[in-house]
Amino acid sequence: NxxxxxxxxxxxxxxxxxxxxxxxxxxxxxxxxxxxxxxxxxxxxxxxxxxxxxxxxxxxxxxxxxxxxxxxxxxxxxxxxxxLSSKPYSFDRFFTSTGYAPNDVVMSGMNITSTMYLDNEYSQIGSSQSGNAGINIKAEVICAGTLSINNAPINSDGTETFDITVGNNLIMTYNGGQGGMNLNGGRIRVGGNLIQGTAFNYKNDTDVYVVGDFISGRPSDDNNCEIYVNGDAAFFGNETYRGKVYVNGDVFIDKEVNTGDKFPGGITVGGNVYLCSASSFYSAQKSWIESHGIDSSRIKTYSDSSIRFEAKQNENESAYNALRGNMDKARSLAGGASAYSYVWPSDSFTCESLQNVKAKINEKVGNPEYSNWDMTKKFINEDGTYAVTPINYKFDNSTAPEAQDSRFAGTGSNLNQLVVSAEKFGQYVIMGDVRITAGTWDGYNIVFDTTMPDGNDIDMYVYLPANCYMTKNSETSYTFSTAEDDEDKFNCFRWNNQPSGLFDGWFSVLTKGKGSVIFVIADNVTYFAQTRLFMGHYNLLKQILPNAIASDGKVTNTNSFSEDKVKAIMRTTDTDVKKRTLFKQSVVDTYNSTGGLHNNLFIVAINKNSDVNFDMQYNTFCGF
Structure with a gap:
């Protein structure tokens, strides 16, 4: 603030x-x-x-x-x-899109293992491709705006329990064979409307609370998966709901529903039910609706067979308006009026109340404060020149670091490891053109050392301007150029800025000391994480993969830095859920006198035209 x-x-x-x-x-x-x-x-x-x-x-x-x-x-x-003291970082928010910049956020190709916070107006998880888009949600997602979950498996192992909280609309219309919606006792709470195609069967005690309207063609597979809708609900498709369904508003049944009883788990409706009398299944639909205690006076009919309530494959948020229009048209033709009665059984404490659902959404979405790390003025003078000299360096396996840049003298740098010391370089650093020009090709690395002689380690801010021109050829296929003729088109930052091609050797960016390191991506720049790029604290790597660090300073085999090995040093079973993201105290104590152990690395795309790209395989980032 x-x-x-x-x-x-x-x-x-x-x-x-x-x-x-x-x-x-x-x-x-x-x-x-x-x-x-x-x-x-x-x-x-x-x-x-x-x-x-x-x-x-x-x-x-x-x-x-x-x-x-x-x-x-x-x-x-x-x-x-x-x-003077500033407010601490929110260390429990590992993956955060702050919403400072008005961008949409689209994610694929990763495992989500800790709570993801998305404060943008629109966020998309997964892509519209077959398979599973390489993404698996295993932890809570909190989205302030609209969330589209496409081709993404949800808790595929079935071992985690977590919630999905959406402040506005939840869209799930792409079916790529990704399996069910299994929160293992968790809850989905949606502050707006839920629009669902034929994706994500509800499984294993996954309850759904929708403050707005619910449009769905997907069933609940288990009788302990209950759906609570405060607005109106429209159902299509030929699969059934084994769990109970409660709708405070009106219910609309698509004319092609031919399931026998659509709701074997039971449905309770506060408003009216609308059926198409021109449907060849009308009599059957009317019969099983009446079997749920809905008398004929609340069953309204219309004859226009062109009216459908089907959310089609890969439709986006805008599809809701047309579907809502069809619901309103059916109601008008049937001579009905919007009806509502609160029927959620919250008084008997068998479910959350509407008031409680709204409160939990507001609590989780909240009004978070994020440090604004738009540090441009610290790096660029008013006349457009750099405030500090950029680091340009070649790993050529022959020229000593201090011979290329005198600031590396006395930092512990060698031919394999470049140490950017806060003592020598200061708090603000600008990266330029760093590249490998000679073998051996694996294991070179850069260390940002926040250690200060008096023991008061400081935070370092590292500016990442464009150092190459990137074009995307296809999914995970890119072309790069560092040619002078392309310099006015530079749009990308890479750590190993070789002239062309995709580098797939080992390269690492490490931090030392107890200070944080904040990497600030320049405006109009894509940060590109190369294959086998590792970023994290030196002692964290040493703790988990001690054999990855060689005596000559090289770092290799970091792709063995697995999820299980991370969990082994964290308080994953702590009774306080928020503390499960902390390292075990015994592990932290081991490194108290040798620079500490933390994951306070921050990649910050604060400008509206900045981007981060972690598409490539085996790249690991231990931070925020």
């Missing part, structure tokens, strides 16, 4: 650097304090850091406030020692 950003700005001032030791704001500039000074004339506030580094708790600052009232200027100066 703005208050926290102000504190961060003061913390990051450098007292010994005249160009970086002041903050100045005026009443006329955008982002100034004008709203706090109604009635005053022009004013200027200057804050100067006199003492204190970014890692310190106490800072000495001088505040000069110059205010003009009726043409008379007065200046008030105060100097004091302040204890």
């Amino acid at each position: 703005s208050e926290n950003a102000f504190v961060e700005a003061i913390i990051n001032l450098e007292p010994d650097n005249e160009s970086k030791n002041k903050l100045i704001t005026t009443g006329s500039e955008e982002g100034g304090f004008a709203e706090l000074a109604a009635g005053l004339g022009d004013y200027k506030v200057t804050i100067t850091k006199l003492q204190g580094r970014s890692g310190d708790e106490k800072h000495v600052i001088k505040i000069e406030a110059e205010v003009v009232v009726d043409g008379e200027s007065s200046v008030v100066t105060s100097i004091g020692e302040f204890t």
Whole structure:
């Protein structure tokens, strides 16, 4: 928030650097304090850091406030020692799309093993392809906007229990043979409408709560899978609901439903039921609807056989409007009116109440605050030049690092391992063109070392501008160019920026020390994670795969960094669910005196035209 950003700005001032030791704001500039000074004339506030580094708790600052009232200027100066601290990171949010940029988010090709937070207006998990799109959801998904789950297996092992929470609409219209919706006792809560095609049978005590409308052609396979709809519901397809169904509004049955009883588990309807009298299955439909205690006065009929309630394969959110229009048309032709009666059995505590469902959605979606790491001004001067010298380097297996860049002297760098030390490079780093130009081709790596001599390790911010031109040929097939003729088209950042081709050898980006490392992707840039790229803390890799680190500094075989090996060092069975994402205390204690052990690496695509691409196989990222 703005208050926290102000504190961060003061913390990051450098007292010994005249160009970086002041903050100045005026009443006329955008982002100034004008709203706090109604009635005053022009004013200027200057804050100067006199003492204190970014890692310190106490800072000495001088505040000069110059205010003009009726043409008379007065200046008030105060100097004091302040204890400043910024809010901590939300360490339980491993995978987060903050929604700061108005992008859609589309994901495929990964296992989701910890809670995923999506604060965007529209997010898509899985792709519209056969197979399973290489994605498997094994942990909770919380989406503030609309969520489309396409060709993605849900809890395929059936061993995890988790919820899916959606603030707006949930779309599940692509059937690629991905199996059922098995939350193993978990709950789906949808704040808007749920539009479902013929994908995702509900299994194994997976209950569904929908605040809006429910349109579905997919059944519940088990009698303990119950569906609760607050709005209207439309059913199509020829599969049955073995679990109970409760609809507070009206129910619409598609004319082609020919199942015998569509609801062997039972259905309770608060409103009316609409049937097409021109359907060849009308009599049968009417009979089994009446068998659920719905008398003929609440069964409304229309004769227009063109009206359908079928959500077709791969339809998107916009399909709801047409389906909702058909429901309204059927109601109008039948001479009915929208009817509603609350029928959820929440008073008997057999299900959640509507009020409780809304509260849980609001609680989980919440109003989260994320650190805004748009650090562009720290890297780029007002005239467009870089504020620090970029790192350009060739792993040529012959030239010493300090011979290519004097800043590497005394950092522990060698021909195989490049150490970017916070002590030598400072808090802000810009990456340029780094590439492997000579064998051996496997094991080269870059280490960002946050360690400081006084023990107050600092956070490092690493800017990733475009260093090549990328074009996509097909799924997981790309072409790259670093040619000067293409420089004005550069749109991609790669760690090993070889002139062309897809590098598939071992390359690692490691961090050392207790400080965080924040990688900031520049605007209009795609961050491309190459095959076998490993990113994580040095001690985390050492703990899980000690044999991956060679004595000459090379790092290989990181694809053995498996989910099971990660879980083995985490508190996965803790009674406090949030603590299951923490490392075991005994593991953390092992590295207290040697740089700590954490996963505080952040890949930040904060600009609306930035992108992250983890398509390639065997790339591992241990962070946020």
